[in-house]
Amino acid sequence: MFQIEPILWLQSLESPGLTWLMRTVSALGYESTYAAILIILIFGIRLKQGMFVFICLLVAGIMVNGLKDGIQFPRPSDIDIRVFEPGDERPPLLVEHGAADSFWSFPTAEALEMASIQIDWSYGLPSGHVGVAAACFLGLALFFRSKPIFIFAIFWIVLMALSRMYLGRHFLGDVLGGMTVGVSSVAIAHLLVKPFSGDDQEPKSLLRLGIFAIIFTLLTPFIQILDKESIGRLLSVVAVFLFLVQTGFPQDEAPVWKRAVRVLITIVLYVVIDKIIDPIDLLNIADDSFFLLLVSCVISFAAFAGSIMISKSMKLYVP
Secondary structure, eight states, rough: OOOOOOHHHHHTTHHHHHHHHHHHHHHHHHHHHHHHHHHHIIIIIOHHHHHHHHHHHHHHHHHHHHHHHHOOOOOOHHHHHTTOOSSOOOOOOOOOOOOOOOOOOOOOOOHHHHHHTTTSSOOOSHHHHHHHHHHHHHHHHHHHOOOOHHHHHHHHHHHHHHOOOTTHHHHHHHHHHHHHHHHHHHHHHHHHHHSSSSSSOOOGGGGGHHHHHHHHHHTTTTTTTHHHHHHHHHHHHHHHHHHHHHHOOOOOOOHHHHHHHHHHHHHHHHHHHHHHGGGGSSSTTOOOHHHHHHHHHHHHHHHHHHHHHHHHHHTTTOO
């Protein structure tokens, strides 16, 4: 699964059109795309179900970043001179021929050793693009109970996997690992929110999700591979739900223009809050794990809860 041959076969099909398609698909797999999808889901379609999809993405983020930094497997384009990145300049090679010799073996010991000593390196296993794509669209299909979205999810996950391999950024094992992470994230999210997904909106129904978020919050200062931003945002989701339990969930139904205004308010508010808090990074505490977690939590909670309050006051939710 860490051989170079499947990648070389994909790259043998290279053409300007195919390279453009694969680069476009990969470009849609970054955080900004999913942030836009989430804001539209939560404030333009269904608040509660959109937040459930958000949890899928956060669990996937925790798993992807933790596994990448824990396993420390290099990317194909970093360890094999035969792999190129269509449309990009080649990055520096760690070793010239470091891919696996057989289907069930790992990259060479030399390649693994060289990758493990890099600082702030971008590792390959599992594929974050594939893992987050699976978490997002399979979560969407599950919580919005949509068969067409499920069919699209399968198509998109496979296309994303092919794009990452074609661009030389991942082995077959990496993208399969990403798929596993995505499916697992949706299963975990469903287990966490199941008591809260029905009509029961009592604080006790958030117990599983709250315990999950608090455990990871407490572990963050001691386990460096944990993703502080995702954990902070997960904690903010619990806080938003508790806030809504106390103040009341708004009715999602509204004309399209009101939904669009709610989405716009959230985007503007998030940008403003982020710009206000960002200068805090100038202080010498920006590298502190708990500080990063806290900042992520505050920004997300303020943006989401603030948008709901503003939208309610402007009667953008149907009473």
